[in-house]
Every structure is written in structure tokens, then in C-alpha cells.
Ligand SMILES: NC(=O)C1=CN([C@@H]2O[C@H](COP(=O)(O)OP(=O)(O)OC[C@H]3O[C@@H](n4cnc5c(N)ncnc54)[C@H](O)[C@@H]3O)[C@@H](O)[C@H]2O)C=CC1
């Protein structure tokens with residue numbers, strides 16, 4: 001049985017609390033690991049190690065050397081790709097294709113992009129005239145923020161954790177990572193690779209545990225944590241923000257979404273189906289950027305619904321060890337209960353169930369019967385104020401609504417508390433530009449989805465987040481800026 005210990009000050013340690021919890025496989029429902037739970041003493045040790053490392057070799061290292069080390073780290077992740085993949089798919093039940101093509105390469109890329117960027121960034125300079133004729137020079141100086149608390153979710157664990165750790169370290173900070181209790185493996189493994197390439201001890205620390213009254217809350221409340229970056233549910237973001245208010249610590253939040261896709265009658269239908277198949281069902285719908293509301297212009301509504309149904313019905317359910325599987329299980333029994341409660345609610349509310357709506361019917365004795373699988377599901381016929389259309393479900397499901405005019409669909413798409421992403425399907429560039437600019441979201445994709453240039457701003461409006469990360473926007477959160485005014 002695998003054991004995931006804490007990684008503190010460059011070494012793997014058992015939790016001083018002596019407590020462990022079980023990690024359950026999403027595909028088989030069986031226990032696959034014991035995970036050590038960090039409580040107050042361990043969390044304090046991790047934060048103290050991170051604070052001390054700021055004043056050690058890491059704090060003194062020239063920026064170029066620090067960035068070279070992070071490039072080496074990215075190469076070492078590539079070299080250990082098979083190990084990271086295995087750790088990730090066993091924890092999450094993801095298909096190997098998703099882990100191989102998206103998740104693990106992005107982990108390495110998240111270090112490369114910020115290491116490269118930091119090497120080439122400077123600061124502002126403003127010369128100022130003064131009455132004595134000598135003037136003054138204003139120089140922008142950058143300092144690391146300090147100890148960054150990283151709270152990351154289970155849906156794309158390695159990708160989303162490194163998306164924060166990459167820029168944090170490139171800017172010279174140290175980190176204490178609290179991965180989701182559902183996905184402890186890749187963050188733990190990364191400690192080994194940090195040591196391999198010579199990242200100084202205390203720079204990268206990992207504590208395991210839960211949120212409230214456990215490692216997550218203890219970390220975000222710790223007075224020596226200088227900034228908190230979090231990806232996860234909106235309500236958790238609210239709780240963390242209250243915790244961060246003590247001591248006025250800065251936060252960066254990427255939260256949930258209820259993202260629309262709008263399919264205009266002039267869209268290329270093959271492209272529209274390919275894009276919405278991915279945006280609804282990739283990673284079993286457990287993507288914050290995923291589509292759960294589709295609006296289709298009335299003349300093509302019936303054709304779109306029947307083609308998306310055919311696509312959904314063609315998905316093959318299976319865990320990472322099932323050949324040819326195109327859709328995996330949900331992360332946990334608890335999350336499956338949540339998703340199924342929406343499936344039931346949709347039926348009770350009188351939705352037309354185009355396909356799915358329940359648990360797949362596997363043969364007797366099939367391992368998948370013990371896993372957390374649900375059917376890919378498509379509904380039509382619900383009003384816009386239905387909870388199915390308003391609340392984030394985070395499963396492989398969507399509701400499809402017809403529309404008649406551009407104004408009407410813009411209003412429907414924006415009528416939500418969330419504001420993360422929107423996807424537009426149209427061959428009319430003018431319309432794409434016009435409608436895209438009216439979407440109250442942080443990200444709009446046209447004729448595509450999840451196409452990511454890591455130099456661009458990433459984040460959400462409304463209840464979908466606070467701040468932007470990506471490219472130079474990450475540097476704003478992970479550095480403190482000082483204006484040095486030098487009287488000449
Ligand atoms: N990328 C996204 O937008 C994600 C959205 N979700 C949404 O969240 C729902 C529940 O998933 P969970 O894993 O329970 O998400 P969550 O938001 O409850 O947990 C995410 C992380 O925050 C930690 N956490 C929870 N409460 C905390 C607290 N008070 N202080 C500090 N840390 C805390 C958790 O231990 C975990 O590491 C999903 O059904 C989905 O709707 C979940 C994961 C990612």
C-alpha cells in the first residue's frame with residue numbers, strides 16, 4: 001500500500017499528529033493509499049521551514065540561477081513523466097490520454113514559462129523634473145511576497161498546483177502546498193524531483209489534509225503565510241478570504257463557473273460538436289472552464305441536440321487501465337452523490353432527458369460497478385431559473401436551450417453569478433468579436449475551448465475569481481513592488 005507522507009524542509013516526514021486518512025481509487029472504489037494528515041504542529045513546521053528558506057541559499061540566489069534551476073526542474077519532470085502520469089491517473093481515475101497530453105506536460109511547462117519570463121522582466125523607470133533642476137529617478141523594485149500558501153483542487157491536480165508553484169518560485173517565494181485530500185500523489189512526488197535537481201530545502205513544502213479544522217484552514221490562518229492562492233469552489237473561496245482577512249493577506253482565487261457555449265446558425269456544425277463534446281465531457285465534466293449551458297440558434301437546434309447525443313452515447317466509460325476509455329469516473333463517492341442529486345432534480349423538474357441521467361449499467365462483476373461512474377447526460381426543456389441551469393454541477397452534463405436573437409442569448413449567457421469562461425461557435429468574425437466583448441467573463445473562446453497560451457491573463461469575473469494569473473499577471477500577485485525615488 002502506498003503511503004503519502006508530508007514533505008517539509010526537504011524531507012518526507014510522518015505527521016506528528018499520527019493521523020492518516022484513506023485515499024480511495026475513483027475507478028475501483030478500493031483504498032489505494034494512506035495519507036498523513038498535517039495538523040497544527042506540522043503546518044507550523046512547514047511554514048517555518050518556508051519562512052527560513054527565504055533567508056537561506058534560495059533568498060540569496062541570483063535570479064538567473066534560480067530560473068535555470070526551475071528549467072532543470074521542468075526537464076526532470078519530463079524525464080519522470082511516466083511516474084507523474086501513473087500517480088495522477090491512479091488518484092483521479094483520469095484517462096491516460098488526458099494525463100499524457102494535457103496534465104503532465106503542462107506541469108513542466110508551468111515551470112518553464114515563468115522561469116523564461118522572469119529572466120527577461122525588468123521594472124518601470126520614470127525620470128521626474130524637480131524645481132532645483134536636478135530631478136529624481138523613480139525605479140520599480142521587485143521583491144518576493146514571502147511564504148505563499150497554495151491550496152489546490154483535485155480536478156487537474158498537477159496542472160493546477162504547478163500553475164501556482166511555477167510563478168511563485170520563479171519570483172523567489174517559497175511555498176507550502178496543500179493539495180486536495182482527493183489527489184495527494186503528484187504534489188508529494190514533486191518533492192523528490194525538487195531534491196533531485198537541488199532546489200534548496202524549505203522552498204517547496206507539502207502538507208496533506210482537509211479544509212476546515214485541518215491542514216487547509218490551519219495553513220491559511222498561519223500568520224507567517226504572506227499570500228494565498230486558491231483554486232476550487234466559490235464557497236471555499238469565501239471561507240478562505242475570511243481567514244486571509246486576519247493580517248490582511250493578499251489572495252488570488254480561481255473559482256467555479258457555469259459556463260455557456262453559444263452556437264450560432266452559421267457555425268460549422270462538425271466543429272461545434274467537436275468543441276462542445278470536449279467542453280462538456282472532457283475530464284468527466286470536472287473542469288472549471290467546462291460548458292454546462294449550451295444555447296443553440298433555433299434553426300439548427302434539433303440537429304445539434306441529436307448530434308451531441310450521438311457523441312455522448314459514443315463515449316466509452318472506463319478507468320485508466322481500460323483500453324480505449326474516453327470518459328472516466330468522478331473523483332469520489334461524495335462527488336458522485338452531488339452530481340446524481342442534480343440528475344434526480346432535473347428529472348423531478350420535468351427536464352427532457354435527451355440521454356443519460358443516471359448510473360451506467362455495467363455487467364455483473366465488472367470492476368466499474370464499484371467505481372464512481374455516471375452517465376454523460378444532456379437535458380433540454382428547463383427554464384433559465386432552474387437550479388440545473390444556474391448552479392455548478394461539475395459533472396459530465398449540460399442543458400441545451402434554443403434562442404432566436406443575439407440580444408436574447410447575450411442576456412441569457414450573462415444571467416449568472418459566475419463569470420469564468422464562454423465559448424462561441426460562429427463563422428462570422430464580426431459577430432464573434434461583438435458578442436465576445438459583451439460576455440461578462442474572464443475568458444472567451446471562439447470555435448475552440450481550453451486553448452491555452454500561458455502568457456495570457458487567466459481568471460474569472462463575478463463569483464468566479466479574484467485577480468488574474470498567467471504571464472506577467474502572475475508576477476503581480478507573486479511579487480511586492482517598491483518604488484524607489486532617488487533624488488539626484
Ligand atoms: N477548478 C474549480 O473550479 C473547482 C471547483 N470545484 C467545485 O468544488 C466542489 C467541491 O469540491 P472540493 O474538492 O470539496 O472543493 P473545495 O473548494 O471544497 O476544496 C478545494 C481545496 O480547498 C481546501 N479547503 C476546503 N475548505 C477549506 C478552508 N476552509 N480553508 C482552507 N482550505 C480549504 C480543500 O481541502 C481542497 O484542497 C466540486 O463539486 C466543484 O463544484 C472543485 C474543484 C475545482
Ligand SMILES: O=C(O)/C=C/C=C(\O)C(=O)O
Nearest residue numbers: 155156163287288289452
Ligand atoms: O489551464 C489552466 O491554467 C487552468 C485550467 C483549469 C482547469 O483545468 C480547471 O480549473 O478545471
